[in-house]
Amino acid sequence: MVTISRIRTEKVPFWASIRVKILLAFFVVVGVSFLVAATNLTGLVSNYLTEQRTREDTQAAENLAGVFGPMMQTADSAALNNRLRESAEGLNGRLLLLDTDGKVQFDSFNALCGQRLPLPEVLRVLMLDETSAYGMHQPGGETVERMSGESGAEYVAYGAHELLGPRGRNGVLLYVSRIQGMVDSLNAVSSQLNTVFIVIAVAALILALFLSRLLTTPIVNLSRTMRKMGKGDLSVRVPEKGSGELRQLAENYNTMAAQLENLDRSRNQFVSNASHELKTPLATMKILLETMMYQPDMPGEVREEFMADMNHEIDRLTGIITDLLTLTRMDNKSDALKMEEIDLSGLTEETVRLLTPAARKRGQRLESSVAPDLRIRGDRTKLNQVLYNLIDNAMKYTQDGGEIHVSLEEKNDQAIWRVRDNGVGIPPEDQEHIFDRFYRVDKARSRETGGTGLGLSIVRQLVGMHQGQVYVESEPGKGSCFVVELPRNGKGAGAV
Numbered sequence: 001m002v003t004i005s006r007i008r009t010e011k012v013p014f015w016a017s018i019r020v021k022i023l024l025a026f027f028v029v030v031g032v033s034f035l036v037a038a039t040n041l042t043g044l045v046s047n048y049l050t051e052q053r054t055r056e057d058t059q060a061a062e063n064l065a066g067v068f069g070p071m072m073q074t075a076d077s078a079a080l081n082n083r084l085r086e087s088a089e090g091l092n093g094r095l096l097l098l099d100t101d102g103k104v105q106f107d108s109f110n111a112l113c114g115q116r117l118p119l120p121e122v123l124r125v126l127m128l129d130e131t132s133a134y135g136m137h138q139p140g141g142e143t144v145e146r147m148s149g150e151s152g153a154e155y156v157a158y159g160a161h162e163l164l165g166p167r168g169r170n171g172v173l174l175y176v177s178r179i180q181g182m183v184d185s186l187n188a189v190s191s192q193l194n195t196v197f198i199v200i201a202v203a204a205l206i207l208a209l210f211l212s213r214l215l216t217t218p219i220v221n222l223s224r225t226m227r228k229m230g231k232g233d234l235s236v237r238v239p240e241k242g243s244g245e246l247r248q249l250a251e252n253y254n255t256m257a258a259q260l261e262n263l264d265r266s267r268n269q270f271v272s273n274a275s276h277e278l279k280t281p282l283a284t285m286k287i288l289l290e291t292m293m294y295q296p297d298m299p300g301e302v303r304e305e306f307m308a309d310m311n312h313e314i315d316r317l318t319g320i321i322t323d324l325l326t327l328t329r330m331d332n333k334s335d336a337l338k339m340e341e342i343d344l345s346g347l348t349e350e351t352v353r354l355l356t357p358a359a360r361k362r363g364q365r366l367e368s369s370v371a372p373d374l375r376i377r378g379d380r381t382k383l384n385q386v387l388y389n390l391i392d393n394a395m396k397y398t399q400d401g402g403e404i405h406v407s408l409e410e411k412n413d414q415a416i417w418r419v420r421d422n423g424v425g426i427p428p429e430d431q432e433h434i435f436d437r438f439y440r441v442d443k444a445r446s447r448e449t450g451g452t453g454l455g456l457s458i459v460r461q462l463v464g465m466h467q468g469q470v471y472v473e474s475e476p477g478k479g480s481c482f483v484v485e486l487p488r489n490g491k492g493a494g495a496v
């Protein structure tokens, strides 16, 4: 039993939609990669600038130490002071000369003379015996202004270098370097990168919005169409736009929907045809029965005739129902073929022999020419029914005294049946329809002969199950020839 679960009709919340997922993915990929790139770039620039500045400042301190070291003892203080000031102005910084105790002896700003300056760089040279030391600091605006004379700055750098006189080390040169400019340009680079990042992120967001819309529109359309179909409207289709897999999805869906619609239509038609066919014999029987009920004094022979007619209608009803059951069973694939090796020559001769008395009754000549010992793999009962239905038709649609010829031969590893008659024939425009269910060329006439239009559709289905084919060649007024081709080693659909 098939259970049909309810189609979901509520809209997907925005946060759970595929659009948001695409958007997020896009944003994360673009965002993270740019963030990594920007951080790396800022780090690179900052390293480059600080290293270069360190090298320059250390070099300057070394050069100056080479000049002022020997001068510490020999030159007079006024000359040394002048020289120191000139050099400091040239560097746009401050120069101090400290003795080995760390006390300032000379200062280009002339402010800290006699004071101790326990700066880490000075201590490293004096206490740890390093030749030179350099460090950048952020000691706060006040200290920076006091040390470098630069107002509004946050950063300052100290470069210390030992001073060597003729009798060895005689102090430390301290170069106070203004590095706020460098820090400012570094900040400018990173703020520019931030701006670029924001611009790119916004652009990515807009692009992602656009792209996600492009990607999700077909899916949303498909879902909407499915919802409508789920409510019973089988005529809706998805627009087949775009390209690639999504277009293919839409096309495949539409093909499936068309097939479903077709199936639905033919099923409805089948049901209405079947009910109509069943109604006719019932109506006839009701009339016969009512006539008998309301005419109790009906002559005995008329009553008997009525009863015979009713019996005939009951046979007809049974026949229709048997045919309908056969067809539905085949539709549901529950009627699997019982494949076995069968003697088709024997089967053909037997069927012809069985039907000969009926043909003889109508003065028809039923003849056969059967290739001997033709064996095939197939379902005996079903193949028997195929031949029976074809000969039955040939007899039904051929006038009394007509001729019917049945032949069996082998060609290209196929068994071929031909059932030929010289009966009424089939107009060309009807030939393609006679295998459809309930299709009859001449409705009034075939009802007279008891036909429902199911015989040939059963034939086509059974032959198809044997991987064979059936077709007709016919000329109205001259007769028809039905040809069945069956592969000799047929695998058979649903074989057991």
Ligand SMILES: Nc1ncnc2c1ncn2[C@@H]1O[C@H](COP(=O)(O)OP(=O)(O)OP(=O)(O)O)[C@@H](O)[C@H]1O
Binding pocket: 323, 389, 393, 394, 395, 396, 397, 398, 421, 423, 424, 425, 426, 434, 435, 439, 440, 441, 442, 446, 450, 451, 452, 453, 454, 455, 456, 457, 480
């Ligand atoms: N040998 C034939 N000669 C002329 N017309 C034929 C022949 N065989 C079939 N037909 C036409 O094809 C129609 C369909 O045949 P089919 O066997 O399916 O139905 P039927 O014979 O009318 O009824 P059923 O076989 O279900 O009792 C027939 O009604 C008839 O008009």
Ligand SMILES: [Mg+2]
Binding pocket: 389, 392, 393, 451, 454, 455, 456
């Ligand atoms: Mg028939």
